[in-house]
Amino acid sequence: MRSLLSVLRGSALALSALLCLPSWAADRSVVDASGATVTVPDKPQRPLALSELDLDALLALKLTPVGTVKGRGQDTAPRYLGPAAARVPLVGGFGAPVLDRVIALQPDLILAGGIPDPELLAQLKRIAPTVITYRLGEDWKAAFERIGRLVNRAPQHREFMTGYQKRVEEVRTRLGKQASATVSVVRWNPQGPAYMLKDSFASLVLADLQLKRPASQLQPGVAHSQPLSLEALDRIDGDWLFIGTLSPTGQATEALNTARQSPAFRQLRAVQQQRMVGVDGSLWTSLGGPLAALTLLGDVDRAMAGR
Structure with a gap:
């Protein structure tokens, strides 16, 4: 009887541990900025942003990442993003994430910006589905539209861009x-x-x-x-x-x-x-x-x- 109880307790603990792992629900294929086809969660809950543009875009889409990197030339997340970004845990410097910190955050999707390092990308892909979100020289609007598709928030993207255009016209008039x-x-x-x-x-x-x-x-x-x-x-x-x-x-x-x-x-x-x-x-x-x-x-x- 004691042996059976031990087995049951062990099974329960194992099940509990499995339930604590992130659920990736990887049921959607997307094409990222590099042209690679990547299987990603349909509705990511724990995205990681490894560039300023990724962090900016996720917050604009009303999706807070589990982690990000320091802003260019800064010791914090980009200053202009204010308290919303300041509360996001840092996983390293701009273009230099610390893999142990990435693993600890258990992301279900990694937005890798324009990282060109194939070795780093290979390591990130072992942790979670990883997508390149923009190409060098690409404008912010094209990158933002792609990020909206990658995280399955196209309606939020359209809503933001409608508001942006309205603000442009308002300032132009003023x-x-x-x-x-x-x-x-x-x-x-x-x-x-x-x-x-x-x-x-x-x-x-x-x-x-x-x-x-x-x-x-x-x-x-x-x-x-x-x-x-x-x-x-x-x-x-x-x-x-x-x-x-x-x-x-x-x-x-x-x-x-x-x-x-x-x-x-x-x-x-x-x-x-x-x-x-x-x-x-x-x-x-x-x-x-x-x-x-x-x-x-x-x-x-x-x-x-x-x-």
Whole structure:
């Protein structure tokens, strides 16, 4: 009798342990950004976001991930996402998840952003279904639409994009005379200023508002220019200058504060007309996502509307 009771107790414990494991319900095939077909949960409950865009998109879709990585150049999740992101456990730095932490969170789906490392991807796939969510150079709208499909939240995606377009039209109307202004977007690095190229995240949101970029900033590309010398500061000028650093402290911020005291900086048209706006460089000059786009619209609205 005692032996039978022991067996029953052991079976009950084993069953309890199995019930504690994540239920993947892997009953849907999707094609990710790499072109791979992946079997994923129909309705993921424990997604893991391994890029800023993945985290941004999941929160916009009203789905909180079980974990994420630090924002670019930051020790926390991206600052612009606020308390909702700050409560999400971190599994490592940008592009460098710690596998033990990933395993501990028991994700049922891993959104791997644009991770190019095949060895890391192979390790992640052993933990949970893993999808590449965007291609290098792809705009945030295409990536957001794909993420909505991958996590089976297409209605939430459509609802968000409807609200985004409404906000674009609202801000465009509020700009008034400033709707024809040229807008310069600059990330200040320790080596000097770099302007955002034509196809970068911030440039695309400004294009939605039909705002123009300075002629010197119209080169194709999704990133930023090479750092400029102080002698070439005229290339960052415009009717408006939105300027930021990846971190609010550190060498880049110190370099910007020093440059602001120089005669060349003070001679910029945007500075003289008090149309230089300090912004969060980790939002304006990074990859960006749907919530970042909304925040950027708000920054433009507050700075330029009614001026």
